[in-house]
Amino acid sequence: MSAKSWLRGGAITVALLVLVLPVVWMVASAFKTNVQITDPGSWLVFTPTLENFGNVLSGGELPSSMLNSLIVGVTSTALSAVLAVPAAWAVGRFRLHGTGSLVLVARIVPAISLLVPWYYLFAQLGLVGSHAVLVLSHMFVSVPLILWVMISFFEGLPVELEEAAQIDGLTPFGTFLRIALPLAMPGIATACVLAFISSWNNFMFALILADEDTKTLPVTLFSFVSYAGTDWGGLMAAATITTLPALAVALLAQKHIVAGLTAGATKG
Amino acid sequence: MTGAQRRLRWLMLGPALAFVGLMIVFPLVYTLYLSFTDAFGAVNAEAGFAGLRNYADALGDGRRFWPAFWRTVVFTVGAVAVEAVLGLALAMLLRKAFRGVRWVRTVLIVPLLTAPVAIGVLWLLILDPTNGVANHLLTAIGLPRQAFLGSVSGSLPTLMAIDVWQWTPMMAILLLAGLSTLPTEPEEAALVDGASAWQRFRHVVLPMLLPALTAAVLLRTVDALKTFDLIYATKGAGGGSAFEAETLNVLAYGLTFDYQEYALASAVLVLFTVVIVGVVLVVRRRPGREAV
Numbered sequence: 001m002s003a004k005s006w007l008r009g010g011a012i013t014v015a016l017l018v019l020v021l022p023v024v025w026m027v028a029s030a031f032k033t034n035v036q037i038t039d040p041g042s043w044l045v046f047t048p049t050l051e052n053f054g055n056v057l058s059g060g061e062l063p064s065s066m067l068n069s070l071i072v073g074v075t076s077t078a079l080s081a082v083l084a085v086p087a088a089w090a091v092g093r094f095r096l097h098g099t100g101s102l103v104l105v106a107r108i109v110p111a112i113s114l115l116v117p118w119y120y121l122f123a124q125l126g127l128v129g130s131h132a133v134l135v136l137s138h139m140f141v142s143v144p145l146i147l148w149v150m151i152s153f154f155e156g157l158p159v160e161l162e163e164a165a166q167i168d169g170l171t172p173f174g175t176f177l178r179i180a181l182p183l184a185m186p187g188i189a190t191a192c193v194l195a196f197i198s199s200w201n202n203f204m205f206a207l208i209l210a211d212e213d214t215k216t217l218p219v220t221l222f223s224f225v226s227y228a229g230t231d232w233g234g235l236m237a238a239a240t241i242t243t244l245p246a247l248a249v250a251l252l253a254q255k256h257i258v259a260g261l262t263a264g265a266t267k268g
Numbered sequence: 269m270t271g272a273q274r275r276l277r278w279l280m281l282g283p284a285l286a287f288v289g290l291m292i293v294f295p296l297v298y299t300l301y302l303s304f305t306d307a308f309g310a311v312n313a314e315a316g317f318a319g320l321r322n323y324a325d326a327l328g329d330g331r332r333f334w335p336a337f338w339r340t341v342v343f344t345v346g347a348v349a350v351e352a353v354l355g356l357a358l359a360m361l362l363r364k365a366f367r368g369v370r371w372v373r374t375v376l377i378v379p380l381l382t383a384p385v386a387i388g389v390l391w392l393l394i395l396d397p398t399n400g401v402a403n404h405l406l407t408a409i410g411l412p413r414q415a416f417l418g419s420v421s422g423s424l425p426t427l428m429a430i431d432v433w434q435w436t437p438m439m440a441i442l443l444l445a446g447l448s449t450l451p452t453e454p455e456e457a458a459l460v461d462g463a464s465a466w467q468r469f470r471h472v473v474l475p476m477l478l479p480a481l482t483a484a485v486l487l488r489t490v491d492a493l494k495t496f497d498l499i500y501a502t503k504g505a506g507g508g509s510a511f512e513a514e515t516l517n518v519l520a521y522g523l524t525f526d527y528q529e530y531a532l533a534s535a536v537l538v539l540f541t542v543v544i545v546g547v548v549l550v551v552r553r554r555p556g557r558e559a560v
Contacts (some may be wrong), residue, residue: 012361016375018436023378025401027388038399058390087284094277099285106288110494112520113537116302116530117295139374140291141286163274172276201383203497208525218385221500225389232393239386250381254374261438262445 027242029236037232052237062238063222064213068131072197072206072216076135077192080142085188088150089176093159103144114140115208122209129211137205142195152263153187154180182236190260193253197246217242303534311327315531322535332511332519333536338508338513339424340543344492347431351487354432360469362440363447373444378438384434389502391430392417417502420512427499427513431492439484446480447473488553493544496521516540 029037030052036042056062091099118137119128127133159184162175170178206216217221222239224231250257281377303322305315326333336388362372379387395402395416403413416426452475458468474481487556499507505526507514520540 008361011276011357012372015358015361018433019379020375021497022390022394022433023382025394026386031394036460037393038396040404044400083284083287086280090277090280094273096277096281099281102285102288103476104548106292108541108548109292110517110537110540110544112496113299113534113541114295115535116524117298118291120298122296136291140288143288147284158529160393170278171274176280179298197381197554201385202382202386203383203501210540215407216380218383218497221383222385225392225501235389236393239383239389243382246383247378250377251374254370254377257381258373258441261380261444 019046023243024182026236027240029232030240031180032233032236037236038177039151052162052233053241056237056241059216061212061220061223062217062241063224065215065217066241067219068134068214068222069108069130069200072134072138072214073196075131076199077195079135080146080195081188081192083139083147084143084191085150085181086176089154089184091151091179093162093180102179106140106144110203113211115205119208124247128209128234129214133149133216134206134214134216137209138199141198141202143187144196145198146188146191149191149263150187153184153191157183160230165258172173187260188255190253193249193257194260197250200246285307288380294361295530297535299537301534303538305531307530307534310545318531320510322531324541325532326535326539332514335511336516336519337543339513340493340517343376343424343428343431343495343515344489348488350428350432350487351436351488352481353412354436355443355484356481358436358440359447360441360473362444373441373465379434384497385501386496387430387434391426395426396508420508420510423503423508423513426496427495427502430498430502433494434498435488435492439488442484442487443477443480443544446477446484450476473551482551488550489547489551490544493517493547516543 031048031050032042032046033051035050037048087099090096118133122128122133122136162179165175166172167181179207183215201218202216203222206214206219207222210216210219221235221242224235224238302315304318306318306321307315339362362369363557382440394400395414397403397413397415399420402416406430407413414424415420453471454476455468458472463471494517495515499513499515499518500521503513504520505518507518516536517540520533520536523529523536527533
């Protein structure tokens with residue numbers, strides 16, 4: 001290998017270590033005792049313990065928060081897909097790019113300016129603290145997200161297949177259902193994984209709109225900081241539990257996730 | 269287009285548009301309305317008309333509003349600029365296929381899919397002033413200890429560094445996608461003409477990549493302006509005891525939910541939204557209009 005490619009390999013290695021070591025540190029700390037976490041002698045060599053996981057999973061709010069996150073994530077993603085996938089097809093096929101501006105507005109507006117009006121509205125409807133409110137607020141992020149990913153996906157599909165199907169007598173809606181939808185399944189899966197992760201990681205909406213019984217995982221994790229700031233082991237176990245499910249799903253679909261993340265953002 | 273097609277179009281697009289529209293239009297109008305009242309305390313309390321007083325109060329507040337405004341600017345411009353440079357360098361390094369490139373791209377998505385609150389507590393541990401690994405490493409190589417997030421002057425730079433850690437990969441991924449769409453002929457021609465690697469990058473690749481770069485920078489700018497989870501998780505309400513990490517978003521949150529100053533908070537949010545829209549409009553006049 002030439003000196004140049006060694007240099008390149010070295011630079012890439014350093015960048016990767018910087019990116020991944022903190023997360024490795026979090027997971028490793030979750031398997032340490034509080035003494036080991038702060039003791040330089042035990043940083044690299046230690047006997048892993050499941051005590052932290054046992055503590056955070058056996059008592060307190062973490063298990064129920066996981067369930068809440070799962071309920072809200074799955075429901076909001078599924079409902080968002082039902083709304084956004086047909087809409088994305090309509091945009092892609094009928095060239096309705098004005099819709100893009102709505103996605104843009106939803107992305108630009110600071111979420112805090114939505115929370116008080118939402119709270120007011122949902123309080124009138126007696127819904128504050130329910131799963132439904134969290135699902136609706138997370139859908140506000142997911143619908144534009146899925147719409148955006150799917151518009152570029154549908155635009156990438158060959159239109160000839162749909163035209164041929166229409167000549168064979170399929171209605172436009174039939175074309176969507178029988179031709180476009182099956183072809184779009186990989187894209188829909190990608191968009192749904194991204195939407196689920198954004199819901200799973202979302203902090204602010206649940207911080208305000210959830211109550212004790214509907215708190216999601218990030219909010220519960222945050223409450224660990226405030227009253228148990230020095231229980232690093234428990235905190236890292238909780239952070240690991242918050243991070244790993246979403247990350248595992250994403251890493252399994254790694255190639256598609258990168259495609260989804262870049263969808264629509266690179267057209268000059 | 270036939271009538272049936274037109275109906276179908278609205279049938280398929282309508283529900284999604286109606287949902288996002290309903291979730292956003294009422295809040296925006298309501299926030300604008302609140303910003304002209306004296307609403308305080310309960311959300312549905314009787315509020316009187318206050319004219320432009322909230323705006324005058326916000327813009328005349330040199331203790332929290334203006335410092336928060338400048339912190340937002342410094343945080344966003346600083347973090348995004350570093351992310352753009354490092355992301356571009358990383359994208360150029362990863363541009364040519366090599367053994368293990370799939371692994372590398374997998375690692376890239378780890379920070380950006382980790383929950384921001386988890387990232388906050390993770391860095392609280394690593395950067396802990398007394399027991400954190402960062403300080404042990406610093407002292408091991410003979411450098412002085414740092415308080416990082418524990419100090420008033422160090423908090424904002426530390427938060428910017430964490431933002432750079434988390435979002436440089438996103439920048440690199442977006443730029444890699446941009447690079448993959450570029451034609452290779454201009455570069456090959458420049459190579460034949462004897463241009464050095466730097467000259468090829470500076471005069472051939474960079475101009476062609478500019479739309480993708482602008483798009484990526486715009487995307488990151490809009491999100492960085494609104495950074496909330498990380499600051500709130502590490503510095504708490506008000507961005508610390510001396511408001512040292514309070515950005516406009518954190519200030520608006522605090523005014524709303526900690527002080528119930530709904531009217532003043534709404535004015536701050538309207539001003540903040542105007543700033544974001546202004547940034548988007550200015551950047552979008554340049555190439556790369558598909559972003560965000």
